[in-house]
Amino acid sequence: MTFLGVATIGITYVVLKDDLPDVATLKDVRLQTPMQVFTADGELISQFGEQRRIPLTLEQMPPLLLEAFLATEDTRFYEHPGIDIIGIIRAASVVATSGELSQGASTITQQLARNFFLSREKKIIRKVKEIFLAIHIEQLLTKQEILELYLNKIELGQRAFGVGAAAQVYFGKSVTELTVDEIAIIAGLPKAPSILNPVRSASNARARRNVVLGRMLDTGAIDQATYENAIAAPVTSRLHGAQITASAPYIAEMVRQQMVDLFGEEVAYADGFKVFTTINSQQQAAAKQALQQNIYDYDERHGYRGPVARAWQAEFVSNDDESPVFNESGRLDDMALTQFLDQQQGIEDLVPAVVLSVAQQSAEVILKGGQTLTLEWDGLKWARNFIADDRQGAAPKSAASILAPGMSILVRQQDNAWRLSQVPLVSSALVALDPQNGAIRSLVGGYSFSQSQFNRVTQAKRQVGSNVKPFIYSAALEQNYTLASIMNDAPIHQWDNNAGIAWRPKNSPAVYDGPIRIREALAKSKNVVSIRLLRGIGVDASIAHLQKFGFAQSDLPRNETLALGSASLTPLEVVTGYAVFANGGHLVQPYVVDKVINAEGKVVYQHQPLLACQACGEQQNPDSSAELTDATVDELTDLNAMATEQYAPQVISAQNAFLIADALKSSVWGGGDWRQGTGWNGTAWQLQSLKRRDIAGKTGTTNDSKDTWFSGFTPQLVVTSWVGFDDANRSLGRALWNANLDRNQSAGTESGARTALPAWLNYMRVVLPAYAEKSLPTPVGISSVRIDQATGLLSRRTDDSSTFEYFKLGTEPTQYVSGSVPQIQFGEEPVEKTEEVEELF
Incomplete structure (x- = not known):
């Protein structure tokens, strides 16, 4: 009989061996691992992949976790050769009596074979293959290797594969932080x-958990006290x-798209790539806020x-209402109110709440989650x-003119106080990059990605x-104009003959200064x-010049409205153009992926940015007649390293870039002498509060305030x-004075200075302290x-009627206001009336 059994097994093996997969591939197995995206300083931004997996070694798993799986799935794991003869006999007897293959009798090794090579169908032929594969695996791998592969491969529901992912998905923890019941x-x-996981069914998970705890008690993995405490623990889990x-x-x-x-x-989704971006986590947080x-x-x-919405309307609910969902006060009882709030959705930092009562200038509300608090008048x-x-x-005078009991509202915290809020309808975008290499340091493409995945930084072409x-x-500077040229x-x-009307472009505000x-x-x-x-x-000529900054000709209207900003560009295109002024005239290319590391820790992609280098020509051609000192050798070594780098094209001269950048500082600091009555402000005067002399910038507002901008560097x-509505035809409008607020907070037409500049x-204000004040070098x-x-x-005068001005060499004025010969001073810094400006602002 024994001989017959052995012969049967041998014949079966001969028949099936050509159909069996090569288990040697397990020696070089690559688990499907999600792609992870990090900031430059190592903070996790996101994870992509169908299978959630966090590969771990056995040493990284707590011993009790290993014992729990062994007690539940394979108590004789370290004794058997890959198959459990006792279990197989038990399963065979069930097949013989019922005709159905209902008993698994699978060891951990068999489960590993099935997970890697076979389907889950309940057929005898699959089971036989599983047995042969398990025996092969045991010959190829050690028990520790088998257990580690199994615990990283096993499917555990909710797209979690392996114990590391399951701990994160169900409990938001690492495996070392799990409690006994977890x-x-x-x-x-x-x-x-699929049916025993705690997110799907807490009751099913509890029943199965108690079975596992019983087996752990039987094997001595836990003692009686630990068992009783774990049995009593509630099942609390969420995704x-x-x-x-x-x-x-x-x-x-x-990053995902790239x-x-x-x-x-x-x-991309399965090979365990770690993508490191150019994003600075602190700057990104500051941008979002x-x-x-x-x-x-x-x-x-x-x-x-x-x-x-309304949870209830107090005016329609009497205290004697027989409905069980209303209490004696005429509002929803606690259970109904909790259920109502559970159905309400918050977004970003907006929290659903229901108004419970209203006083003269305050309101009591209950938040989703059960917390009650008072909204004070400052928040209303x-x-x-x-x-x-x-x-x-009109400005409200009481809380009752704003809220009523039963109202479902949204609230948020600001400056440690709660205030009434609402989901904004307006949109915005903010992007910051390093002008020296194009690295994007922070980017926010809208109010909320969960609300809209449309990235306004890269996708929204708006009038600038x-x-x-x-x-x-x-x-104009390329056409012999200077910063001192006088215009009317x-x-x-x-x-306009074609339109049959007159074109009357106006200043905003409609103030005209004459010669300026x-x-x-x-x-x-x-x-x-x-x-x-x-x-x-x-x-x-203007369009040709603007194309040097990377703007597409198709986006630049071929008429005089171009001067007023009728061109439609994305914020990323605009910020890239401004970078040319900030770096001495070079067109850098914005990028966000710095490097990609595979699962083995090898760099498989490294971005090579185009660098803005103002003095590369001089540095790469040192004087060959100079004495070769140690310092020169070190310098040449550095230059050899630089030779492998690529440089951004110089699209405008360093002189042109410097002059525009310096002129844009006047947008911040203005000019003239306020004590003499000649002082004037630029449109970005609010930036004086930063107390930095290296800031330059420009506001932008379109017709009817449909788009507002501020770009600075x-x-x-x-x-x-940028701030505007996604509906490009909708104006940002104006705000009338609110008597409850400071006039500057409430009144005025929306504009670049008022609407975009504050962001x-x-x-x-948050990120600048990380950068030492640094003026643009005078080329x-x-x-x-x-x-x-x-x-x-x-001018010879040294009073408030004169000032120093920068010029490209050879474009200085040749006439002296009093008829004298000019005295040109090279490299001298312009004199600014710092004291007068700072006294006023």
């Missing part, structure tokens, strides 16, 4: 992960994502649009009625308004001066902020001379 829940999952430590979902999606392009979808707070500020200026008084984008109701003017002025700031009236220097016109954002400059340069960081300012070929402020001619 270990038992995970160890009970292999039998039926947890990867432990995200840096919020940058728009960046994550950009990785699929580089490696293909199947490889600045953008969202700025949106909230805009939203509050324009009024409250009312509650999300902004909420006058929204009527239209340019019209709001006055943000285009520095590029027009840059073109006066209204333009031009008849180009520096001052740019700082004050004079529309009519930009048009006159465009006419002097020519539309075609230092030599180390360039940032663009830029609040972002830079060779720049001179500075004293000029008369009224005429732009040379």
